[in-house]
Amino acid sequence: MxxxxxxxxxxxxxxxxxxxxxxxxxxxxxxxxxxxxxxxxxxxxxxxxxxxxxxxxxxxxxxxxxxxxxxxxxxxLADGATLDPVQEGFMQCHGLQCGFCTPGMMITARTLLDRNPNPTEDEIREAISGQICRCTGYTTIVRSVQWAAAHSGQEVQA
The missing domain is CATH 3.10.20.30 (Beta-grasp domain)
Known part of the structure; x- marks a missing residue:
């Protein structure tokens, strides 16, 4: 088809x-x-x-x-050499270890921030609750999304 x-x-x-x-x-x-x-x-x-x-x-x-x-x-997510703040946040706050879950986490984080530019920690945890990370314990992922929320609207060069 x-x-x-x-x-x-x-x-x-x-x-x-x-x-x-x-x-x-x-x-x-x-x-x-x-x-x-x-x-x-x-x-x-x-x-x-x-x-x-x-x-x-x-x-x-x-x-x-x-x-x-x-x-x-x-x-x-990236616009040419300009990283999305979510991508930069995962780098800055060590939101990944093995990286396997990272693409899905980043997409989920971006969709959350598009709807709610300043989510609480509980809102972030609820948004990513359908995804499993076996490495990080989620603390650095939550910090990464918080970093992205604080830095959205700023251009970040790769």
Whole structure:
């Protein structure tokens, strides 16, 4: 079947199998490998992308269902050499260790900050509650999002 969607600001079209998951479409057909594929059961949240500004576990969505929608992956956070404050926050506050959950965490953080530019610690923890990080204990992830909230609107060069 034919599908067309906007991914990171660019319209893409492709022929796909009706059963292909969005995570596989992004990784295998578009080569956007920043979206990680973890548990395949929708438990871990490493595959989170933004669909029309909402965080979605891309292992639970068929690529065909994404047709006509706006998809944002971790590759779409930076604007050229200008990092998104979320990306910079994860660097500044050591919000990652192994990095496997990081792309999904960053997308979730960006969607939270787009809706609520000054979230509380509890709001941040609730937003990321659907994602598993086995390395950090979440403290540095929360600090990273708080850093991003405090520095949003400022350009950060990579």
């Amino acid at each position: 034919h599908v067309t969607m906007t991914v990171n600001g660019e319209q893409v079209s492709a022929e796909i199998e009706p059963r292909v998951l969005l995570v596989h479409f992004l990784r295998d057909q578009l080569r956007l490998t920043g979206t990680h594929w973890g548990c395949d059961t929708s438990n871990c949240g490493t595959c989170v992308v933004a669909v029309d500004g909402e965080p979605v576990k891309s292992c639970t969505m068929l690529a065909a269902m994404a047709g006509g929608h706006d998809i944002r992956t971790v590759e779409g």
